Amino acid sequence: MNKTIEIQSKKKPWSTKDAMIQIYENKLWGGAQFDFYSGDGSHHTNIVTPYVNVLQTFLQSFKTPLTVCDLGCGDFNVGSQLVKYTQKYNAIDIVEALIERNKKVFQNKKVDFNCLDIANDNLPSGNCAILRQVLQHLSNKEVAQVLQKLKKFRYVILTEHLPNGSFESNKDIISGQGIRLKKQSGLNILVAPFNFLVKEEKQLLSTILPDNKGIIVTICYTIF
Numbered sequence: 001m002n003k004t005i006e007i008q009s010k011k012k013p014w015s016t017k018d019a020m021i022q023i024y025e026n027k028l029w030g031g032a033q034f035d036f037y038s039g040d041g042s043h044h045t046n047i048v049t050p051y052v053n054v055l056q057t058f059l060q061s062f063k064t065p066l067t068v069c070d071l072g073c074g075d076f077n078v079g080s081q082l083v084k085y086t087q088k089y090n091a092i093d094i095v096e097a098l099i100e101r102n103k104k105v106f107q108n109k110k111v112d113f114n115c116l117d118i119a120n121d122n123l124p125s126g127n128c129a130i131l132r133q134v135l136q137h138l139s140n141k142e143v144a145q146v147l148q149k150l151k152k153f154r155y156v157i158l159t160e161h162l163p164n165g166s167f168e169s170n171k172d173i174i175s176g177q178g179i180r181l182k183k184q185s186g187l188n189i190l191v192a193p194f195n196f197l198v199k200e201e202k203q204l205l206s207t208i209l210p211d212n213k214g215i216i217v218t219i220c221y222t223i224f
Contacts, residue, residue, distance in 0.1 A: 016142065017094050017117060019176035024095055028177050036098050038074030041133050041161070047207055047216060051132070052081045054204045055157070058220065059085035059128075067126040069153070071118045071146070072134030076102045079130075083110050090124040092116045119145040128155040133216070135187055136160050136179040140172045140194075147189060147196050151223060157204070159218040162186035164208070170194065181214055189221075198223055 023029060024036055031037020041047055059066060065087035070079045073091035075098065083089045089111045093099055099115040106113075116123065118134075119142040129150055135143050135158065150156050163184050170193060171185035180186050189196040200222040207216045 016119070016138065016175040020093075020095050021097075023177050024098060034075070036075045036101055038077065039133075041216070042074055042077050048078055048081075050205055050207060051159070051218060052078065054218065055082055055130075056085055058157070058204065066128045066155075069124055069126040069129045071123070071129055071131045073102070073113075074098070076106055078132060080106050082130075083108055086110065088112070088126070090114065090126060092118060092123070094118070118149070123149050123152075126153060128157065129153040130157045132157075132159040132218075133161055135189075136181075137175060137177070138173075139175045140170060142175055143187065143189070144194060147194055150196075153223060156198075156221045156223060157218065158189065158221065159205075159216060160187050161214050161216050163214050164212060186214075196221075 027037065029037055029039035031039075031043075037043070059068075059082065065085065067088040067090070068082070068086045069090045069092065071092050073079045073093050076091060079089065079091055087110075091102065091111055091113045093115065094117050096115040099113050103113050112124070114124065119138065131146075135146065138146070161179055161181055163181055163186055168185050169188040169191055171180050171183045173180055173183070190198065190201070198221040202220045203217065204220050205218040209215065
């Protein structure tokens with residue numbers, strides 16, 4: 001066997017973790033002036049402010065504050081604005097350097113940062129899982145793995161970037177920087193191949209992006 005081919009064959013397959021590390025290291029989501037930047041969707045006020053407002057309303061509607069698991073917390077610009085409305089906030093991301101940075105920047109007794117692969121690792125317990133523009137970056141296989149873990153939460157608040165108008169749901173992608181929007185597709189966890197079972201669904205927010213760049217939709221699913 002050719003030596004070069006033999007060496008390449010021994011390399012581990014490119015993982016979701018590798019892809020996410022590269023995104024932050026190479027500033028593929030922008031934010032050259034920041035140490036870590038989770039994209040305009042985590043910083044643009046027209047997107048973030050309405051989201052924080054509806055999540056605040058939802059979290060404050062409970063007499064006993066919820067324990068929240070933020071799955072894919074990113075640079076925590078958004079999550080940091082929700083912590084005070086919770087009993088406990090578990091913030092999770094797959095990039096270890098990002099989690100270590102978050103621990104230093106956001107010191108709060110209510111927050112517990114953990115570096116986990118949400119598709120493969122066990123998740124902390126809680127009442128409510130938040131996934132804000134996270135599943136849109138994962139392959140159908142990894143989405144299905146995550147959904148199995150979400151069954152233990154009472155509430156799942158899911159935000160996805162979808163095309164304007166009608167589209168074919170759940171076209172498969174390779175996990176990484178891109179999303180299904182490039183294929184004129186978006187996630188719908190209630191239909192094939194996922195067929196995720198919920199007790200109730202309620203749309204909390206819909207934000208239309210300019211220049212026909214799609215729509216960001218936030219839905220609260222009650223699981224049991």
